[in-house]
Amino acid sequence: MAYDPPLSGVRILDLSTGPMTAVGRLLADLGAEVTPVDLRGVTGQATIGPHVDAVPLGTAIDRHGMRSVAVDPTTAGGRRRWTKMLADADILIESTRPGSAAEAALDVHRIHADHPACVILSLSDFGRDTDFSGWQATTPVLHALTSELSRSGIPGREPLVPPGDRLPYQVAAAQAAVMVLSVYLDRLRTGAGDLIDFSILDGAMAALDPPFGTAGTASVGVPISAQRRDWNAERQRYPIVACKDGHVRICLLAKRQWRGMFEWMGSPIEFADPRFDSLRERFASPTLLAAIERFCADKTRAELEVAGQRHGVPTAAVLTLDEALATEQVRERGFLRDAELAPGVAAPVPVGVTEIDGVRASALNAPVDRPARTVSAPVLSGRPRRDEGLPLEGLRVLDLGVIVVGSDTGRLFGDLGADVVKIENSAYPDGLRGNLKYMTQGFAAGHRNKRSIGIDLRSRRGRALAHRLVAQSDVVLTNFKPGVAETLGMDHATLRTVNPGIVVVDSSAFGPTGPWAKRLGYGPLVRAAAGFTAAWVYPGEPDTFCDTVTVYPDHVCARIGTLAALAVLLRRERTGTGGSVSVAQSEVMLSHLGADIAADVLQRRGHQRCDRPQHDAPWGLFPAAGADAWVAVTVRDDADWAALCATIERPDLHTDPELADSAGRDRHRARIDGAVRAWTTTRCPKEAMERLQAAGVPAGAVLHAADVPEWGYYVQRRAFREELHPHGAEPFTMENAQIHAERVADPPLGQAPLLGEQTRQIAAELLGLSDPQIDELLAAGVLEIIQP
Numbered sequence: 001m002a003y004d005p006p007l008s009g010v011r012i013l014d015l016s017t018g019p020m021t022a023v024g025r026l027l028a029d030l031g032a033e034v035t036p037v038d039l040r041g042v043t044g045q046a047t048i049g050p051h052v053d054a055v056p057l058g059t060a061i062d063r064h065g066m067r068s069v070a071v072d073p074t075t076a077g078g079r080r081r082w083t084k085m086l087a088d089a090d091i092l093i094e095s096t097r098p099g100s101a102a103e104a105a106l107d108v109h110r111i112h113a114d115h116p117a118c119v120i121l122s123l124s125d126f127g128r129d130t131d132f133s134g135w136q137a138t139t140p141v142l143h144a145l146t147s148e149l150s151r152s153g154i155p156g157r158e159p160l161v162p163p164g165d166r167l168p169y170q171v172a173a174a175q176a177a178v179m180v181l182s183v184y185l186d187r188l189r190t191g192a193g194d195l196i197d198f199s200i201l202d203g204a205m206a207a208l209d210p211p212f213g214t215a216g217t218a219s220v221g222v223p224i225s226a227q228r229r230d231w232n233a234e235r236q237r238y239p240i241v242a243c244k245d246g247h248v249r250i251c252l253l254a255k256r257q258w259r260g261m262f263e264w265m266g267s268p269i270e271f272a273d274p275r276f277d278s279l280r281e282r283f284a285s286p287t288l289l290a291a292i293e294r295f296c297a298d299k300t301r302a303e304l305e306v307a308g309q310r311h312g313v314p315t316a317a318v319l320t321l322d323e324a325l326a327t328e329q330v331r332e333r334g335f336l337r338d339a340e341l342a343p344g345v346a347a348p349v350p351v352g353v354t355e356i357d358g359v360r361a362s363a364l365n366a367p368v369d370r371p372a373r374t375v376s377a378p379v380l381s382g383r384p385r386r387d388e389g390l391p392l393e394g395l396r397v398l399d400l401g402v403i404v405v406g407s408d409t410g411r412l413f414g415d416l417g418a419d420v421v422k423i424e425n426s427a428y429p430d431g432l433r434g435n436l437k438y439m440t441q442g443f444a445a446g447h448r449n450k451r452s453i454g455i456d457l458r459s460r461r462g463r464a465l466a467h468r469l470v471a472q473s474d475v476v477l478t479n480f481k482p483g484v485a486e487t488l489g490m491d492h493a494t495l496r497t498v499n500p501g502i503v504v505v506d507s508s509a510f511g512p513t514g515p516w517a518k519r520l521g522y523g524p525l526v527r528a529a530a531g532f533t534a535a536w537v538y539p540g541e542p543d544t545f546c547d548t549v550t551v552y553p554d555h556v557c558a559r560i561g562t563l564a565a566l567a568v569l570l571r572r573e574r575t576g577t578g579g580s581v582s583v584a585q586s587e588v589m590l591s592h593l594g595a596d597i598a599a600d601v602l603q604r605r606g607h608q609r610c611d612r613p614q615h616d617a618p619w620g621l622f623p624a625a626g627a628d629a630w631v632a633v634t635v636r637d638d639a640d641w642a643a644l645c646a647t648i649e650r651p652d653l654h655t656d657p658e659l660a661d662s663a664g665r666d667r668h669r670a671r672i673d674g675a676v677r678a679w680t681t682t683r684c685p686k687e688a689m690e691r692l693q694a695a696g697v698p699a700g701a702v703l704h705a706a707d708v709p710e711w712g713y714y715v716q717r718r719a720f721r722e723e724l725h726p727h728g729a730e731p732f733t734m735e736n737a738q739i740h741a742e743r744v745a746d747p748p749l750g751q752a753p754l755l756g757e758q759t760r761q762i763a764a765e766l767l768g769l770s771d772p773q774i775d776e777l778l779a780a781g782v783l784e785i786i787q788p
Contacts, residue, residue: 003356003359003366003367004357004367004371004571004575005030005031005361005366006030006031006361006567006568006570006579007570007571008366008370008571009372009373010033010090010091010373010570011032011033011035011088011090012024012028012032012033012035012089012091012092012093013035013037013085014036014066015036015039015042015093015096016093016094017043017044017046018046018047019169019170019173020095020172020176021036021063022166022173023093023123023173023176023177023180024036024062024063024093025173026177027177027181028065028066029361029362029363030356030361030563030564031366031370032091033370034066035066035067035068035085036063036066036068037069037070038068038070038071039106040073041073041101041102041105042096042102048062048166048595049165049595049611049614050595051609051611052345052347052598052599052602052603053345053602053610054610055345057341057595057598057599058166058594060342061594065364069085073105086115087115090118090184092108092121093120093121093123094108094120094121094122094123097136098126098128098133099134108122112195116192117187117192117193119183119184119187119194120194120195121179121196121198122195122196122197122198123176123200124200125137125199125200126713127197127199127202127740129197129716129740130716130717131712131713131716132712132713132716136696137200137201137700138632138636138698139161139166139167139168140619140620140621140632140700141698142168142169142172142200143162143167143168143204144159144621144631144702144703145201145205145701145713146204146208146703147209147703147705147708148209149161149621149630149632149702150702150704151209151550152547152550153546154546155628157538158621158623159621160537160546162550164593165614166595167208168200168208169200170591171203171204171207171555171559171592172201174207174563175206177559178566179198179738181563181566182391182392182416182739183391184570185377185380185392185566185569185570186393188376188573189380196740196744197740197741199740202717206555206738207559208552208556209550209551210551210555210735211705211708212441212705212733212734213408213442213445213551213555213735214404214407214442214443214554215404215551236283237549238251238522238524238548239289239292240528240533241289241292241296242293242543243296243297243301244297244300244301245301246317247317247318247543248301248305248308248315248318248528249524249528250315250316251313251314251520251525253522255277257313258276258277258282259277259312260311260313261311262276264307264308265291265292265295268291270287270291271285271288276288305317314520315525316525316526316528318528319528319529319530319534320531321534321535321593321597321600322600323531324529324530324590325597327529329586330590332515333511333513333514334351335350335351335587336349336351336597337349339364341598345602345607347598347602348597349364350362350587350590350591350594353583353584353588354561355582355583355584356564356579356581358582374573378573379501379572379573380394380395380573383395389743389744390417390744390748391744392416392417393417394417394418395417395418396418396419396420396473396474397414397419397420397421397473397474397476398421398466398473398475398477399413399421399422399423399450400422400424400490401477401478401479401507402430402432402480403430403479403554404432404523404554404558405554405557405558405561405585406478406479407432407443407447408446408554408555408558409479409507410422410447411445411448411449411450411558412558412562412738413475413562414450414747414748415449415748416738416739416747418474418475419451420451421450421451421452421453421473421758421762421766422447422451422452422753423457423466424454424455425456425457425784426784426786432446432447436754436755437786438728439725439727439754441732441733443752444723444728444734444751445732445734445752446752447753448734448751449747449750450752451753452753452755452757453756453759454755454756454759454783454786456781457489457490459781461777461780462783465763465777466489467495469762470498470499471499472766473499473502474501474502474569475502475503475565475569476490476502476503478491478505478506479506482508482518482519483518485506492506492579496578500578501576501578502578503565503578503580504579505561505565505580505582505583506581506583507557507558507561507582508582508583508584508585509525509526509585509586510584510585511587512582516529523552523553523554524547524548526553527547527552530586530590532547532589533545552589553585553589554585557585564581564583568581613662613666615634616635616637616640616641616662616665617665617666617673618633618634618635618644618669618672618673618676620632620633620673622673622676622680622681622688623677623680624680624685625682625683625684629685631680631685631688631700632699632701633688633692633697634697634698634699635697637662638660638661640696641659641665646695647691647692647695647697648675648679649679653672653675685701686701689701708720717737718737719736719737720735721733723751725751725752726751754786755784755786756783756784756785756786757786759774759778759783759785760774760785763783
């Protein structure tokens with residue numbers, strides 16, 4: 001069967017410039033017809049590097065394969081053309097700066113009134129509905145204000161900005177794409193579009209490393225919101241140990257993994273005490289890590305990977321980016337392909353970040369002939385609707401996902417109105433749960449707005465019940481260990497025989513094919529194998545690995561999986577059939593480095609990089625008054641430089657001819673940093689931030705997680721809410737508003753369930769079972785309810 005790109009026929013006008021052109025790239029790779037528009041008086045000229053042979057590679061990759069048009073709405077012909085383009089569009093994306101002449105000229109509110117069926121995605125750094133709408137962001141500023149930097153780096157030193165010059169924008173782009181596509185899917189059945197006020201800061205906070213989101217098992221039950229930079233803890237969580245030819249990262253979280261490590265080391269008597277079966281005891285040991293380091297010192301990375309897998313100890317070599325790209329896994333999966341980005345400039349670019357029906361979802365793979373445009377939603381239009389202002393009302397999702405990426409994918413569907421049913425069993429509980437009889441903050445955050453049914457999928461009767469649920473559902477979510485879905489009969493090949501319209505999403509570490517397909521995938525090990533861990537270090541200090549506390553890329557991978565599932569649901573409206581979605585977490589990460597990969601290859605091929613320095617000065621983190629207090633200060637151009645000099649009352653710097661341009665400021669970066677440091681150290685981070693932002697200089701206080709919900713910006717954006725869970729020890733702070741739009745409500749207030757809490761309800765409602773039948777299945781262990 002020929003590949004059918006799921007968003008074929010969807011027409012998108014893209015007026016965005018700068019780093020958020022990544023939204024259009026994601027939608028184009030799923031098949032949408034994205035047309036970049038140069039609208040006179042509205043669109044800017046911001047491009048994204050690195051620059052090679054004067055080609056802005058980030059922009060060139062995002063716009064590759066798209067046909068741009070220029071429109072002058074100041075002429076009568078231009079106005080007619082623009083009006084017709086808007087009438088034909090399904091989605092409009094724009095990124096004018098709030099309060100600017102461009103924003104006024106575009107007037108999205110008038111467009112929304114004149115074209116009510118169009119879905120408008122209005123992008124800005126801080127949203128358009130708060131007192132902060134005029135503030136400006138850069139990558140360090142976004143990392144600071146999401147609280148990511150409070151967990152990155154060595155205590156006592158400046159926080160460490162993660163690799164990837166566009167990283168917060170790219171994860172925010174995934175969030176934005178999910179939101180716009182969910183609203184568009186709803187528009188197909190209601191006929192009504194909407195105007196989405198999307199804040200890049202909101203998207204970065206939610207999709208990179210959310211302070212009140214789910215946390216992995218390496219957190220040892222400590223929520224992200226309570227974590228700070230802790231070098232010793234970093235070395236204990238997924239420890240990185242030196243070996244003969246570099247470093248490896250190992251996972252010793254589970255009891256079985258520790259037992260495998262103990263046997264692998266030759267069963268040393270020093271660690272034979274059963275107390276070492278406890279994760280907390282292993283963390284507390286003053287000698288265990290040193291013993292592991294001695295054991296690994298004379299072995300190569302390859303030897304340790306093979307032996308670790310043999311003993312059931314997940315082990316990954318810490319690879320550089322070049323090493324990661326050279327692996328057989330990346331080559332066999334065809335993640336990169338050369339594309340002409342400009343005349344005479346061909347470079348490898350990512351071939352999409354998902355697979356749809358086994359084919360890499362990319363504009364590079366799109367067939368020449370496209371199907372007709374989808375203009376209605378015959379499947380969803382027949383579903384009952386509660387009219388609660390949630391775009392995914394009427395959908396049913398079966399959630400078999402676990403830990404972070406699994407929980408967050410289903411939670412997104414639930415927050416947007418779908419009926420999400422989590423299938424689980426106490427024999428193999430979700431590692432995010434911890435104790436089955438009470439609720440943790442992480443589980444509550446990832447599994448709100450879901451119901452839970454306990455089913456033993458290992459039994460024939462349990463699988464039959466699950467298949468009956470599949471027959472009544474739209475989406476199945478999985479991120480099992482390799483081979484488990486097939487064993488349980490919950491893979492797409494099996495489920496499409498049960499329900500031809502089902503959409504099955506599978507998320508794995510390295511993808512379903514290639515020599516690493518069967519590798520266990522824990523986020524930190526995937527980062528190590530994809531080159532991220534080796535890059536997440538202080539400059540010139542290659543052993544200062546600082547990526548352990550972060551949960552990246554789990555949350556953004558959840559967005560990518562949700563986005564692809566929505567796209568296939570949209571395709572189902574014109575074909576009647578579902579499909580499969582596969583997400584490789586390693587490839588999502590590598591896609592975030594796509595422009596850097598292209599630049600490195602082009603330079604090796606003899607092309608000239610021409611954007612040095614990469615950043616103006618100052619650009620980085622500066623100490624402020626207070627303990628572990630920091631502020632990000634960034635200058636982008638001469639205007640920012642003038643505003644900075646005025647704010648810190650250093651006119652001598654502004655008039656110094658040596659500092660008149662970015663090249664000069666780069667040569668004197670240490671001197672400039674010293675002047676900024678002298679100013680920031682006498683002020684608290686928020687005062688420094690507010691004064692600089694008032695002058696137009698992008699700046700951000702490094703917020704700790706506990707600071708985030710109370711900061712005025714997040715309060716005004718309704719970003720968080722407090723929940724008192726009946727099985728929780730204390731109130732939980734939870735994320736709140738997902739979409740800021742006139743027709744979309746905040747997420748429902750459904751609380752995360754205990755295991756099997758709604759087993760009886762679901763068995764009766766969806767499976768049609770009587771009380772005696774349910775009692776018999778409970779007694780047989782086919783169904784399950786955990787009593788608190």
